Amino acid sequence: MSDRWYEKAVIYCLDIDTYADSNGDGVGDIRGLIGRLDYLARLGITCLWLNPIHPSPDKDDGYDVADFYNVDPRFGTLGDFAELLHQAQNRGIKVIIDLVVNHTSDQHPWFQSARQSPESPYRDWYVWSETEPPDRNQGMVFPGEQKETWTYDRTAKQWFYHRFYKFQPDLNITNPQVREEIKKICAFWLQLGVAGFRMDAVPFIIEETEPGNPDAPKDFAFLTDLRQHIQWRRGDAVLLAEANVEADQLKHFFGDQGGSANRIHMLFDFMLNGRLMLALARRHPEVIIDALQDTPKLPSGAQWATFLRNHDEVDLSRLTAEQRAEVFGQFGPDESMQLYGRGIRRRLAPMLGGDRRRLELAYALQFSLRGTPVLRYGEEIGMGDDLSLEGRDAIRTPMQWSSLPNGGFSTATPDELIRPVVTGGDFGYEQVNVTLQRHDPQSLLSWFERMIRTLRETPEVGSGTCKHVDIPVPAGVLVHRADADTGCMVFIHNLGPDDGVVDLSSLEPEAEYPNDVLADQEYPDLGKMDALPIGGFGYRWIRLKRFA
Ligand code: NOJ
Helix, strand or coil: CCCCHHHHCCEEEECHHHCCCCCCCCCCCHHHHHCCHHHHHHHCCCEEEECCCCCCCCCCCCCCCCCCCCCCCCCCCHHHHHHHHHHHHHCCCEEEEEECCCECCCCCHHHHHHHHCCCCCCHHHECEECCCCCCCCCCCCCECCECCCEEEECCCCEEEECCCCCCCCEECCCCHHHHHHHHHHHHHHHHHCCCEEEECCHHHHCECCECCECCCCECCHHHHHHHHHHHHHCCCCEEEECCCCCHHHHHHHHCCECCECCCCCEEECHHHHHHHHHHHHHCCCHHHHHHHHHCCCCCECCEEEECCCCCCCEECCCCCHHHHHHHHHHHCCCHHHEECCCEECCCHHHHCCCCHHHHHHHHHHHHHCCCEEEEECCHHHCCCCCCCCCHHHHHCCCCCCCCCHHHHCCCCCHHHCCCCCCCCCCCCCCCCCHHHHHCCCCCHHHHHHHHHHHHHCCHHHHHCEEEECCCCCCCCEEEEEEEECCEEEEEEEECCCCCEEECCHHHHHHCCCCEEEEECCCCCCCCCCCCEEECCCCEEEEEEEECC
8 A cells, every 4th residue: 555645644724823822922823833733633633734934024924925944033933943843743743834936025135136136146036028018917816906917116127027916026937046946945944844845826836927928838847856856855745736727737737757746746626626615505416426537547646635625715716607606606695705706705614604514514525535635724613704804814813722812812912913813603712612612522623533533544535546436326415435455435425405315235245344434423233235324414434344
């Protein structure tokens, strides 16, 4: 069996600034996070993905980096970070960090130098045009908030390119010095002990941008080169990439050399994410079945990272306009819940009306589909959002630890907090917090602990093959299976509200002492498999057999 750690990982994503504040200044910090590692270990996660940790003017929540070789002083020091790595390692938790090298902050010393003079050694580290590019109003990632992709800089007296906000000038990937610097940044953090990187905006990093050519060619060879470099510096380091591209493009990001992936190890499965949301909205799994059938065969070592929510809006741009409207209708009917015309800026619990059955169903489904699951902080207790905050900040509120003031996140006064804690109502910290749920074996948190522990005993999901089991089932029900050399699992998920019965007798010849390892309720023992009950919004994870 493969022993690639990332195929069996459970990844937990958090932003240090909203997780736990140890010094009472209103901003989460590394020492606060260290104090919560036991919580994370108990939850059962095996890998932490930290949103950007570097010094930053913080105009895009840290995705505007001003120094790649340090940590934001509000979070602590490099010494604290090394301590975090050590303490995480003691608990068997790996740490990966965001690698944001498509662009820098405009406050980065490289850009400040570059704009001063054409003679600056950093001038060619960015992408310039002497004349106004004809395509300057194309390719914006944040429509509504971003007007253009080329902005005139009065100091440089030239136009500079920025795929994202104008305070995020793009680095020039065609410059060999930039490539070397990116490798050096990776090497630095690997040397400190990180287990890899969540690479931001990969399709844009490798874009060889020129003014007037909105379809710039992509240099995939850089990804091959970078992979070789990081693998040489740390054999088991991984790249987990954000590449929200058309399905037929994905293979180029994994790469394939003699049947093995030689570029990115893991890609977020945006395609599946959109379809999961659509299936949940429709209460019908058809589009998930299509997704499983459409999944290309991946080269060895290539892996999907599945998710329901991340730190951005739910991105529905890969759905058709009608499908998108269906999801909006169910989960984001109010315009204030929508963003960039393509997404929803809500957490999952409020989208599902706080319905515990549907929440369990959604996460049981995500965690049992092929790939490595990624969980956003706070989802494990069913946190809500704050739509009064700007844009994506709605889902970036502080972690709700207890019923203490500020939800136990910080001892600062509320007006000093980085963002307000969700207060009052069904999702306020008074109702939804870790401490209350820890005392309750029936809580969502306790359920997540059980579910994650069960997944960790189920390596077939991460390392095996995943297939739809094509048998007649009641409307709303999905049956899929995962097979590996460790054994075989079959999963029943009912996306619809009605109870039903599933006939799995066709699998009976393969079964050896089959049993439910996780389910929404106590079901009768699995004897004959021709009439298995499944509750409305219910799920059953059944171990069909285990090889020695
Ligand atoms: C993608 C990140 O997920 C998002 O949060 C960020 O704003 C952009 N990349 C720019 O770095």
